[in-house]
Amino acid sequence: DTGVSQDPRHKITKRGQNVTFRCDPISEHNRLYWYRQTLGQGPEFLTYFQNEAQLEKSRLLSDRFSAERPKGSFSTLEIQRTEQGDSAMYLCASSFSPGLNYGYTFGSGTRLTVV
Amino acid sequence: QKEVEQNSGPLSVPEGAIASLNCTYSDRGSQSFFWYRQYSGKSPELIMSIYSNGDKEDGRFTAQLNKASQYVSLLIRDSQPSDSATYLCAVAGGTSYDKVIFGPGTSLSVIP
Secondary structure (H helix, E strand, O other): OOOOEEEEOOEEEEEOOOOEEEEOOOOOOOOOEEEEEEEOOOOEEHHHHEEEEEEOOOOOOOOOEEEEEEHHOOEEEEEOOOHHHHHHHEEEEEOOOOOOOOEEEOOOOOEEEOO | OOOOOOOOOOEEOOOOOOOEEEEEEOOOEEEEEEEEEEEOOOOOOOEEEEEOEEEEEOOEEEEEOOOOOOOOEEEEOOOOOHOOOEEEEEEEEEOOOEEEEOOOOEEEEEEE
């Protein structure tokens, strides 16, 4: 088990383009979380899945954002019509429910730059 | 009122000293409390978790929790330059239920 994997590590895109990020959680973890972190701030919760079910979405997640976790394995986060304000580090984390006793294991993150 | 508050720092301590990092939280129903360390350009790494009032020690790190005061702290003894990082306080449970809510982080610099 190599931990939580995220791809790509870095993404530069032009404003208005769509981008998609992938997260592969630790295999025995059934919960998967997406966070966004901007410079000087802590990670902000975006959404989370238990198995394939998306259980909660933050109000930060506008209609341009969508996340999926088909078959309860890897997850994708898509941002449509990117804006400069979307530039951030997108972090994926996984845990085993009830899992709070273990906290989160984060992936290395995907750094998005919108130009 | 923000859910998790920390002094942003930067906090500077000399090598070998004790670094004290503090955090307050607003949700009295919070049940789990974490400290994460984040090096510049890297993702957060869980270093301590605490669930009941009192102290929890792990090597040079001690986490302290006071639920009545809604206060969490992290002490780093014998601080090393390699401890220089941003420390994120995080809480879970209560109204946040299954997700972890992070504070803004405190930047620590250990001066050789």
